[in-house]
Amino acid sequence: GAVVSQHPSRVICKSGTSVKIECRSLDFQATTMFWYRQFPKKSLMLMATSNEGSKATYEQGVEKDKFLINHASLTLSTLTVTSAHPEDSSFYICSARAPRGLGETQYFGPGTRLLVL
Amino acid sequence: LAKTTQPISMDSYEGQEVNITCSHNNIATNDYITWYQQFPSQGPRFIIQGYKTKVTNEVASLFIPADRKSSTLSLPRVSLSDTAVYYCLVEGTGFQKLVFGTGTRLLVSP
Numbered sequence: 448g449a450v451v452s453q454h455p456s457r458v459i460c461k462s463g464t465s466v467k468i469e470c471r472s473l474d475f476q477a478t479t480m481f482w483y484r485q486f487p488k489k490s491l492m493l494m495a496t497s498n499e500g501s502k503a504t505y506e507q508g509v510e511k512d513k514f515l516i517n518h519a520s521l522t523l524s525t526l527t528v529t530s531a532h533p534e535d536s537s538f539y540i541c542s543a544r545a546p547r548g549l550g551e552t553q554y555f556g557p558g559t560r561l562l563v564l
Numbered sequence: 565l566a567k568t569t570q571p572i573s574m575d576s577y578e579g580q581e582v583n584i585t586c587s588h589n590n591i592a593t594n595d596y597i598t599w600y601q602q603f604p605s606q607g608p609r610f611i612i613q614g615y616k617t618k619v620t621n622e623v624a625s626l627f628i629p630a631d632r633k634s635s636t637l638s639l640p641r642v643s644l645s646d647t648a649v650y651y652c653l654v655e656g657t658g659f660q661k662l663v664f665g666t667g668t669r670l671l672v673s674p
Contacts, residue, residue, distance in 0.1 A: 451607075481661060490651070491608070491664040540607045542662075552598050552655055553662060555607035 449475045449545040453556035460531055461564055468526045468559045470541030476521035477543035481553070482514075485538040497524040497541075531563040566591045566654035573669040582639040584668050586652030589633045597628060597635045600651045602667070608651060612637065639670075647672045 450473040460466050470480055478499045483491040495516055496504040503516035513535075515527040528535050538560050542553040570586040588597065596615050600608035612619055614626040614635070625638040639646060649667040 453607075483664075490666055493661055493663065496661055538605065542607070552596070552610060552613055555600075555609070558605065558607045560605060 449473075449543070449554045451541065451543055451554045451556040453539075453541055453559050455559060456557060457560045457562075459562045459564065462532055463530055465527055465529045466531055466561060468528075468539055468541075468561075470524045470526070470543075470556050472522045472543045472545075472554075475543075475545045477524075477545070478521060480518060480524040480541055480543045482516065482524070482526050483540045483542070485540060485558075491540060494526075499524075528561065531561070533563045536561055536563045566595060567663070568652045568654060568665045570650075570652050570665060570668045572666055573671070575671050575673065576642055577673050578643055579641050582642050582646075582670060582672075584637045584639075584650055584652075584670070585634060586637070587634045588652070588654050591632050591654050592656060595654045595656050597626065597632075598653050598655050599624070599626065599635075599637045600653065602649045602651065611650070613655075642670075642672045644672050644674065646670065 452471045454469045480497040482494045484494050485491045493506050494509045497516045497518040499518045505511045518524040538558050540558045542555045544553050566588045568586050568588045576582045598613040599611045601611050602608045612624045612626045614628050616628050619626045627636045649669050651667040653662050
């Protein structure tokens with residue numbers, strides 16, 4: 448089956464620094480990837496849709512200058528949290544769609560735990 | 565985007581069958597119903613997907629009535645390791661984004 452990886456799995460950074468998270472589709476090409484954020488005991492919240500070769504589409508309330516998304520190839524999307532603050536601490540998950548059975552579905556990465564001190 | 569509604573939590577014991585029902589009243593003709601499982605600090609994992617009637621795989625069954633406005637995930641003989649959050653989602657074709665509901669937090673006790 449399709450596999451999506453994320454790197455790093457866990458990162459701790461100081462307030463004010465920037466952190467880059469990578470999302471890779473390992474055995475399939477993904478023209479579209481999605482980035483989610485999840486707070487403890489809460490559901491996944493879609494942040495943005497990452498489109499290969501074009502600008503990402505951000506959900507309402509998500510600052511595009513704060514969360515930079517680059518989808519430079521068909522297998523890689525990156526999320527950069529710029530000037531991170533403690534309130535950005537969260538679990539970030541990416542996903543990509545691929546065929547499964549009669550339709551398609553999303554394959555999720557393992558997630559990245561970000562802690563901003 | 566079809567909104568889904570499911571119970572926030574359920575409790576069960578090892579060896580029991582667990583049925584989690586999800587409502588999706590405004591599902592579109594081309595939409596599929598997909599269930600995901602999520603453990604703490606992990607990404608969601610695909611469990612099962614269906615369009616209508618009944619689908620069964622090695623871990624679960626999915627029952628979808630004719631009107632497709634609801635679906636029921638059935639987990640046979642749950643174990644402690646089935647303790648997780650289960651999300652019901654409606655997925656369309658193409659690159660539609662997914663909107664996650666609250667999910668159902670299943671707790672399996674000895």
